Amino acid sequence: MIPFNKPYLTGKETEYIEDAVLTGKLSGNGKYTKLCQHYFEEKYNFGKCLLTTSCTDALEMAAILANIQPGDEVIMPSYTFVSTSNAFVLRGAKIVFADSRKDHPGIDEASIESLITEKTKVIVPVHYAGVACNMEKIMNLATKYNLLVIEDAAQAIDSYYTFSDGSKKVLGSIGHLSAFSFHETKNIISGEGGMLVVNDLKFSNRAEIIWEKGTNRSAFFKGEVDKYGWVDIGSSFLPSEIIAAFLWAQLENLEKIQTKRIGIWNNYYFGLEKWAKKNDVILPYRPDYSTNNAHMFYLVCKSIEQRTILIKKLKEHGISAVFHYLSLHESPFYHSKHDGRALPKSNHYSNCLVRLPLFYELKEEDIKKIIDIITTI
Template identity: 50%
Template sequence: MFLIPFNKPSITGKEWAYIQDASKEGRLAADGKYTRKCQLFLEKMYGFKKTFLTHSCTHALEMAALLMDLHPGDEVILPSYTYVSTANAFVLRGCKLVFADSRSDYPGIDAGNLADLITDKTKVIVAVHYGGMACDMERLLAISQNHHLYLLEDAAAGIDGYYVYKNQAKRPIGTFGHFATFSFHETKNISCGEGGMLVINDTKFIEKANLVWNRGTNKKDFALGKANKYEWVSIGSAFAPSEINAAWLWAQLEQIEAIQASREKIWHWHKANLPILLEKFELEWMTVPKHAGNNFHLYYGLAKNLKHREQVLNFLKQKKILAVFHYQSLHSSPYYLTQNSKKLDLLQAKKYSEQLIRFPLFNNLDTNKLKRLLLN
């Protein structure tokens, strides 16, 4: 039993009321009032061209891969240090994964070495905004445009995250790529238990996206009277979530500013106190790149090596505090190695896989209690 869990989903107080309201509307299936409220809110707040709520960020990634009409043998460049969903979406289309290393200063993709990975078969670059911190988007955007490649932002943890230009102007994560994906999993800043969103910034894909989102049918046009038959016209799947999920999500989105303010306060508490409270372990503490606006999704430290990390995690466990490590690099995963005989040497990805420690961070975390446990 942990006295400080790693995560605890936030509840604003209106979630159940909105679910009951959705029930009274007589529609709990997909694409009802609350789905549209959430999508419109996010489009207006962040300037997304078009959004589609999905069951998960995994589904959003799979939907994006379908929209790009990828074929077996097409190559996709993505960071090795990412969640498996980033890779699975393209493996399901028969694509070849080309793994890139992370940066030395934070786990985002190293844009400086991408040019060497591009071939005549490359179709997509995936920018994973690790922990909600923006990748070097100006550089990635230039590379994708110069080589006529799709740019997909995997912003699973990136809601309310920003890219910061040298003149300090900010641009929301998810507005750079042809597509972007977000997660509303219970571990994210804004959540509905399980949920996600696909963002489409290239408007030529919106019509096709409506078909793919609706199991490959022309349901949207039929409902609007633009088609006289409801029929199968495209490949697709059941990507759209129920109104129950959307209603819960709407209660969260209404309070996004309060939730973010709470997380910001706790993040800064971690920054000021954890290095002192855990001084004996001599961890290297996270930094936020100058080009990334912090959305306060996570706080991490780096141990010296794998054995050292286990010592830190065990110490915290004894204090009844649950801290965790994060991704295991995909280029060294059992599945990838069974499919590829060539071993890759990605030093930074290996470093983060073996050394990174994530500390509890959720919007009602009791920092006084955390401090007492660490001092006890």
């Protein structure tokens, strides 16, 4: 059986976890938490980085920092994971779903301005498959209408955006806030795990308070206050040192992991290019302003029937290929709350997109087998 995903272990994870245990501090914000946060701040020039127990938690922290109130409107794509929406629904927001692009599952940037009202507070671009949304256009809209931008960069580690003047910035460093995931299906993992990035430093102090259950505990340990107490809302967003120690082993091998994944992605692309064109199947699209971090390799079939045949054929040969999100605007929970606009491109991806196995230890002969089976269909 070739699974859809297999978590990669560098070999140092258990060594660092044991070291974390021996330090006598497992509850978080210790040695390995600080190592990971410093790594991201230095390597990618992020603002303040705070590890979280999940990307979901990072998004929920961002929603609190944005001071979302009941009735505020938040614009995001319908084609995304439920956590993107849940974080803001929990604060009482109305979600205004945008359609996807014709050439990519990411948000249709051209549609955003028409969705902005006097109640709009936040735009949430989701960098699907690690491919950048048009951040220049989105940030210009945010400036024009005085909105916050919270990047859902769950899949976007080590992927970059190039601005029209030629400058380049890593995804997650452009919006006011951003959220990353280290779930076992991501390029860099810690089982569960995530990170909030605070690029607009006016949110920095409050982010630490929310992170520490609504207390000013961090300020206390820095010697900024002589005692700490409950000063704001918050929750237990801080991960244990065990999660951070596992993540540190992964970060030490980021370049090696990325190089291998990009090689697998390229093998898929060039191996399936002719077949896809012949069968009206769309391969992943990358705009010129975005790099490719090889988070995912997907195919967009021309119909749900074609996708069903493809998944079934691969399964018959012991290969696990899966579809992805179901449009949130048509979900049982939010369908009655949606404003009724048709979002046909989002639905098309829900019905026709299929993801192929992509993980570090996927062998060349396995990639060849997958390609050979697909190209016989």
